[in-house]
Amino acid sequence: MSSVRIASTAYRVAAVLAVLLTAAVAETMTWWSGGWARLDVVLLATVLRESRSRLVQASAVSTVLATAWVVEGVTWRTSVAVAVAVAVAAGVGWALRAHGSRTDLDSLPGRRFMVVIVRLTLVVVLGAAAEVALESAAGTVDTAPMLLRLAYAALPLAVAGLLAAAIAARSVLDRRAEPHVAKLAGAFVALALSGIAALITLQYWNSQDATTLQTAAATTTASFQQAVADDLDSFDARAGSVPRTPVTSQSAFDRSVRSFL
Numbered sequence: 381m382s383s384v385r386i387a388s389t390a391y392r393v394a395a396v397l398a399v400l401l402t403a404a405v406a407e408t409m410t411w412w413s414g415g416w417a418r419l420d421v422v423l424l425a426t427v428l429r430e431s432r433s434r435l436v437q438a439s440a441v442s443t444v445l446a447t448a449w450v451v452e453g454v455t456w457r458t459s460v461a462v463a464v465a466v467a468v469a470a471g472v473g474w475a476l477r478a479h480g481s482r483t484d485l486d487s488l489p490g491r492r493f494m495v496v497i498v499r500l501t502l503v504v505v506l507g508a509a510a511e512v513a514l515e516s517a518a519g520t521v522d523t524a525p526m527l528l529r530l531a532y533a534a535l536p537l538a539v540a541g542l543l544a545a546a547i548a549a550r551s552v553l554d555r556r557a558e559p560h561v562a563k564l565a566g567a568f569v570a571l572a573l574s575g576i577a578a579l580i581t582l583q584y585w586n587s588q589d590a591t592t593l594q595t596a597a598a599t600t601t602a603s604f605q606q607a608v609a610d611d612l613d614s615f616d617a618r619a620g621s622v623p624r625t626p627v628t629s630q631s632a633f634d635r636s637v638r639s640f641l
Contacts, residue, residue, distance in 0.1 A: 396435075396436055399427060399436060399439070399440055400439055400443045403423055403427075403440045403443040403447070404443050404446075404447045406423040406444070407419075407420045407443075407444045407447040407448055411451045411452060415536060416536050416579055417536065418465070418537055418539065418540035420444055420462075420465050421465050421468050421469050421472070421537060421540035421541070422543050422544050422547075423444075424441065424444065424465060424470075425468075425469040425470075425472040425473055425540070426544055426547055426548075427440045428469055428470055428473050429473040429477075429544075429548060441466055444462055445462045457514065457518045460514055461511070461514060464507060464511055464514065467507070467510070468503060468504075468506075468507035469544075471502075471503035472500065472503055472540075472541045472545070473544075474499070474503070475496055475500045475502075475503055475541070475545075476544070489563050489564055492561065496545060496561055496564070500538070500541045501538075504534050504537045504541055505530075505534060507537050508531075508533035508534035508537055509530065512526070512529050512530055532582075535575060535578060536579065538575055539576055542568045542569075542571050542575065543568075545561060545564070545568040546569045546572060549563070549565035549568055550565055
């Protein structure tokens with residue numbers, strides 16, 4: 381009996397360590413991608429929804445926060461950004477749960493899908509608005525229109541929410557699965573892949589824009605340098621061919637002054 385208890389304890393410790401390691405990797409990948417891959421939200425939404433241990437949940441959140449401090453620095457902005465990610469993850473968990481009677485669980489998959497999508501949309505919009513407000517409060521200069529900034533912030537959150545929903549909608553044979561979203565994993569994955577394709581396209585466009593701007597800046601700099609060099613060459617040529625006047629030497633100047641007088 382003691383061996384079974386030891387094995388169970390070892391399994392739980394290994395599971396907790398795996399969660400903490402995954403949380404650190406997820407936050408690092410989120411930072412490395414510049415916020416385009418919100419793996420932190422996927423990880424937190426899954427842990428907060430599936431874990432029955434408050435200690436594991438708190439440990440996952442603490443690990444994400446500590447990792448964010450390590451990679452981005454200990455600032456109020458980093459702390460608030462992690463708090464927003466935790467709030468979005470909790471909202472995703474709320475969107476995936478059934479909020480009604482048994483009839484809600486037994487309803488058609490299409491109806492359950494639409495209900496979850498509406499809830500996820502609400503969570504994503506609020507999360508994107510919070511992130512945009514955080515960037516503005518932190519003094520980040522962005523000349524893009526407000527709606528475009530909201531779209532850029534919402535798209536990664538939407539993909540993260542859909543991936544978390546796909547994880548929750550796995551086989552109902554798994555006791556950790558969410559019955560409310562049963563048989564909807566394929567739909568969530570399809571939408572998530574569409575969102576990922578949109579993210580890749582936006583990244584490509586941004587890269588092209590950056591390359592175009594760099595090329596234009598380099599061309600302008602080269603043209604300016606060439607124009608300055610041509611002007612200097614012209615000035616040097618003029619200085620080397622100055623016409624000789626009667627006063628280009630002291631003796632000639634003296635003779636001119638005496639003649640004038």
